[in-house]
Amino acid sequence: MTIEFFAGRYPYILIAVLLGIGLYGMTMKRNLLKKVIGMTIFQTAIYLFFIQGANKMGATIPVYAEELGTEPTAYMNPLPQVIVLTAIVVGVAITGVALSLILLTYKRYGSLDEEVIIRRMRESA
Amino acid sequence: MSQIPALIPTSLLLAALLSLLAGLRSQRAGHAVAAAGIVVSFGAALLGMWEVVSTGQSIRYAMGGWIPPIGIEFVLDHLAAYMTTLITFIGVVVIFYAPRSIRFESPGKATFAYPSMALLLAGLSGMALTGDVFNLYVFLEIAALAAYALLAIGDRGGPFATVRYLLIGAAGGGFYLLGVGFLYFSAGTLNMADLSAILPELVENRAVMAAAGLMVIGLGLKMALFPMHFWMPDVYTNAPSAVSGLIAPIMTKVSAYAIIRLFLDVFPPGFFTETLPITATVGWLSAGGILYGSILAIGQHDYRRMLAYSSVGQISYVGLGIGLANPIGLIGGLLHIVNHALMKGLLFLIGGSVRLRTGVTRIPDMKGLGKAMPWTMYAFVIGALAMVGIPPTAGFFSKLYLLIGAVEAGAWIWFAVIIASSLLSAVYFFRVTEMIFRDPGSDPAETSRDQGGEKDESTPDHPVGEAPASMLIPVVILAVGVILVGVFNFAIISALLESVVAPLEG
Numbered sequence: 156m157t158i159e160f161f162a163g164r165y166p167y168i169l170i171a172v173l174l175g176i177g178l179y180g181m182t183m184k185r186n187l188l189k190k191v192i193g194m195t196i197f198q199t200a201i202y203l204f205f206i207q208g209a210n211k212m213g214a215t216i217p218v219y220a221e222e223l224g225t226e227p228t229a230y231m232n233p234l235p236q237v238i239v240l241t242a243i244v245v246g247v248a249i250t251g252v253a254l255s256l257i258l259l260t261y262k263r264y265g266s267l268d269e270e271v272i273i274r275r276m277r278e279s280a
Numbered sequence: 281m282s283q284i285p286a287l288i289p290t291s292l293l294l295a296a297l298l299s300l301l302a303g304l305r306s307q308r309a310g311h312a313v314a315a316a317g318i319v320v321s322f323g324a325a326l327l328g329m330w331e332v333v334s335t336g337q338s339i340r341y342a343m344g345g346w347i348p349p350i351g352i353e354f355v356l357d358h359l360a361a362y363m364t365t366l367i368t369f370i371g372v373v374v375i376f377y378a379p380r381s382i383r384f385e386s387p388g389k390a391t392f393a394y395p396s397m398a399l400l401l402a403g404l405s406g407m408a409l410t411g412d413v414f415n416l417y418v419f420l421e422i423a424a425l426a427a428y429a430l431l432a433i434g435d436r437g438g439p440f441a442t443v444r445y446l447l448i449g450a451a452g453g454g455f456y457l458l459g460v461g462f463l464y465f466s467a468g469t470l471n472m473a474d475l476s477a478i479l480p481e482l483v484e485n486r487a488v489m490a491a492a493g494l495m496v497i498g499l500g501l502k503m504a505l506f507p508m509h510f511w512m513p514d515v516y517t518n519a520p521s522a523v524s525g526l527i528a529p530i531m532t533k534v535s536a537y538a539i540i541r542l543f544l545d546v547f548p549p550g551f552f553t554e555t556l557p558i559t560a561t562v563g564w565l566s567a568g569g570i571l572y573g574s575i576l577a578i579g580q581h582d583y584r585r586m587l588a589y590s591s592v593g594q595i596s597y598v599g600l601g602i603g604l605a606n607p608i609g610l611i612g613g614l615l616h617i618v619n620h621a622l623m624k625g626l627l628f629l630i631g632g633s634v635r636l637r638t639g640v641t642r643i644p645d646m647k648g649l650g651k652a653m654p655w656t657m658y659a660f661v662i663g664a665l666a667m668v669g670i671p672p673t674a675g676f677f678s679k680l681y682l683l684i685g686a687v688e689a690g691a692w693i694w695f696a697v698i699i700a701s702s703l704l705s706a707v708y709f710f711r712v713t714e715m716i717f718r719d720p721g722s723d724p725a726e727t728s729r730d731q732g733g734e735k736d737e738s739t740p741d742h743p744v745g746e747a748p749a750s751m752l753i754p755v756v757i758l759a760v761g762v763i764l765v766g767v768f769n770f771a772i773i774s775a776l777l778e779s780v781v782a783p784l785e786g
Contacts, residue, residue: 174458181447190443194450201457208465235464238414242457245421249453252428253446259432259439276437 166207173200187260187267191253198246202239209235284328285341285354285409288364289419291320292402296395303391314394315375318401322368325405329361333775340411348411349471355411359544359614359780362772363408363537366618370529370625371401377754378522381632382433385520389433397526400426404534411472413460413495413546416538417453420502423534424449427527434519441514448501448511452535456498462491472546480548483555492547496539496558503535505562505599506569509592516588521632524584528591528628529621536598536617540610543602544783553605563603567697569596574704578711581642583631586708587624590667593701594620600694601682607781609685614777616678618765619666623675626663626758630656633747633755643712650717652744655752657716659759664709666762669702674766 161168173196180193214231215223223229257267264272295317303310332338338357342348356364375397382390403423410416428449432442464470466487467478482488504512516524543552543559552558573593580586597620601613633656634649635641650657666673679698686695746752765772 178451181451187443190447194447197451197454201454201461204458205461208461234470235461238460238464241414241418245418245453248425249421249446249450252425253443253450256428256432256439256443256446260443263436264440272440276440279436 166203166210170200170204170207173197173203185269187257187269187272191250191257194253195246195250198242198249202242202246205235205239205242282339282341284324284331285339285356285360286343287324288321288328288368288409289402289406291317291324292398292405295320296398296402299398300392300395303394307390310391310394311375311379314398315372317398318368318371318375321401321405322365322372325361325364325368328356329365329776332356332358332361336779349469349474352415353411353471353473354409355472356409358776359537359541360408362614362618362776362780363534364405366621367401367404367408367530367534370526370621371397373625373754373757374522374526374629377525377629377632377751380748380751381522381629381636382520384636385435385522385632386433393430393433393520393523396426396429397523399423400430400526400531404530407534407538412470413463413472413475414457414470417457417460420456420535420538421453423531424453424502427531430523430527431515431519434523436518437514438518441511441518445511445515448508452498452501454498455494455501459491459494459496459498462487462494466491472541475546476548479546479551483548483551489556492542492551492556492558495542496562499535499539499542500562500565503532503539503599504592504595506565506572506592506596509569509573512592513585513588516591516628517582517585521584521628521635524587525625525628525632528587529625532591532595533598533617533621536595536602536613539602540614543605544780549783559603559605561603562599563605563691563694566596566599566603567694569593570600570697570701571704574701574708578704578708580708581644583634583641583643583646583712584628586643586712587627587631590705590708591620591624593705594624594667597678597682597698600698601685603694604682604685604689604691605784606685606688607784608681608688610781610784611773611777612678612681612683612685614780615674615681615769615773618772619674619678619762622758622761622765623663623666626659626755626762627667629751629755629758630660630663633751636751637744637747643715646712646715647718648716649744653746656747656755659755660716661713662759662762664713666766667709668706672763672766674762674769677766677769 177193177197177200180196181190184190184193209232211231214229217230217233260272261267264275266272295314299310299314302313328339338355341354343352343354382393400423403419403426406419407416410419428442428446432439466482466485467475469475469478479488501508516528570593573589577586577589580589597616598613601610634646637653640646666675669675669679679702682698683695
């Protein structure tokens with residue numbers, strides 16, 4: 156029973172594990188760069204969730220083919236894929252902004268460690 | 281007329297692009313372009329509101345001619361008209377205030393600040409207008425990215441505070457997107473109107489419940505719902521005044537709006553109240569946030585940090601309106617969106633005027649400003665009275681409706697929370713008011729200058745006097761607005777809000 160449970164759901168379990176790793180990195184790590192890495196893992200897990208949800212065994216690309224006709228099960232649903240494309244663009248933009256802000260922070264406080272930065276902020280205030 | 285829903289965000293998007301190009305040649309031109317775009321979108325929002333109110337019909341616009349639910353549609357209904365008018369109005373006021381303030385507080389950053397402001401407004405108005413749950417995510421992130429850029433240009437600690445906000449915002453956006461995925465895979469559509477037709481058959485579906493939970497968690501993170509508010513004080517304290525005057529009033533409110541939109545128009549009636557206890561959870565968290573924000577605001581010495589903590593409390597009033605989930609309570613919450621936007625915008629802009637003239641951001645240093653900047657300080661008194669909730673200012677009425685809503689719902693603890701927090705805000709605003717109108721005393725050497733940012737070591741080159749007209753007029757407009765919204769609140773409710781909460785009447 157357990158084998159079948161995992162065999163049917165392993166992509167979702169993998170996605171859940173990735174989400175957990177990402178959230179752990181974002182919240183528990185002190186290093187800002189590691190937080191951003193966690194954020195990227197978290198976002199990637201979401202992309203995988205959409206890809207997996209749209210997955211259809213034996214279906215082909217959503218371009219009309221004469222021999223397949225209009226049979227909907229023969230084609231992949233393109234919408235989730237497009238959503239993932241959009242989400243990847245958004246994710247790259249967020250990562251870029253995050254990295255540039257981290258660079259500025261490093262230049263000003265000379266550290267990427269959250270607690271060290273907070274200590275130095277207090278000292279300078 | 282039917283083009284209006286598209287016109288509001290596109291004129292802002294276009295202004296953002298052109299303003300950047302023009303700004304690279306001349307800062308003044310960049311500002312003029314951004315201001316023109318924002319004024320056009322405000323005009324469009326007003327026209328649209330007029331159309332919606334006079335016909336009672338919502339205006340629908342299919343993007344690119346793709347018929348919904350296949351394509352994305354923009355819907356200007358009563359709630360969207362209410363929100364877009366507010367968003368673009370705050371935008372108009374702040375864009376005219378911004379040049380002096382940003383040049384003083386973030387020298388050299390103005391060229392990029394104006395396009396970012398237009399982009400922020402485009403994202404927020406798009407969130408208010410879109411009729412598609414995934415499109416809402418895209419606009420949410422557009423607004424968020426513009427906000428990160430704007431918030432980071434402030435004082436020395438700005439980038440660090442913004443990184444922490446960015447991580448929370450990314451998690452919030454991620455949870456929302458995950459919820460959209462669950463919703464799409466169970467209902468097969470992303471269009472809000474289509475969803476509301478399909479979802480009643482799926483109320484028992486676990487995936488739909490997960491979707492609702494994830495989307496509300498994501499938006500709750502974005503809206504700084506207690507206890508997810510901790511990024512807010514640092515961010516607002518380090519941002520330039522014009523930026524916090526733009527972001528504090530509307531940014532978190534639009535996420536609250538999105539929760540209200542999901543609650544009223546997407547998920548079936550009773551889904552957020554009975555199937556899942558979402559409104560009650562939001563309400564209790566908000567009650568915690570109101571007390572927490574109001575109590576911590578009392579202890580703050582930095583004017584902006586005090587306002588930030590007070591914002592934690594004030595956004596929670598909107599959450600409390602959601603929690604009450606009865607018509608009058610939700611009207612109170614919705615009215616508080618506009619009220620708080622005007623009051624908090626007013627107070628942050630006043631902070632900017634004071635900083636420009638004196639370099640001061642700490643409350644103990646604001647001694648005697650009542651004499652030096654009388655108009656600005658009278659406006660402050662109006663803002664403070666509204667925050668406490670003294671009639672006839674706007675703040676009184678939203679609290680009154682929330683109180684009536686709490687009585688109707690029998691939520692006596694929340695009733696007590698609203699009263700207590702009003703008294704607490706009276707404490708912290710009285711403290712500032714007393715400081716402002718106190719005699720400056722004879723020893724100016726005691727007054728320490730602003731210690732916040734690296735550029736503040738230079739004492740400002742202006743003599744202490746009234747703020748320049750470009751900053752005073754926006755402040756006065758907002759102060760008058762606080763009173764007008766209070767006096768005419770019943771007109772706003774009967775024209776716009778009553779039809780918004782109509783789904784709850786049944």
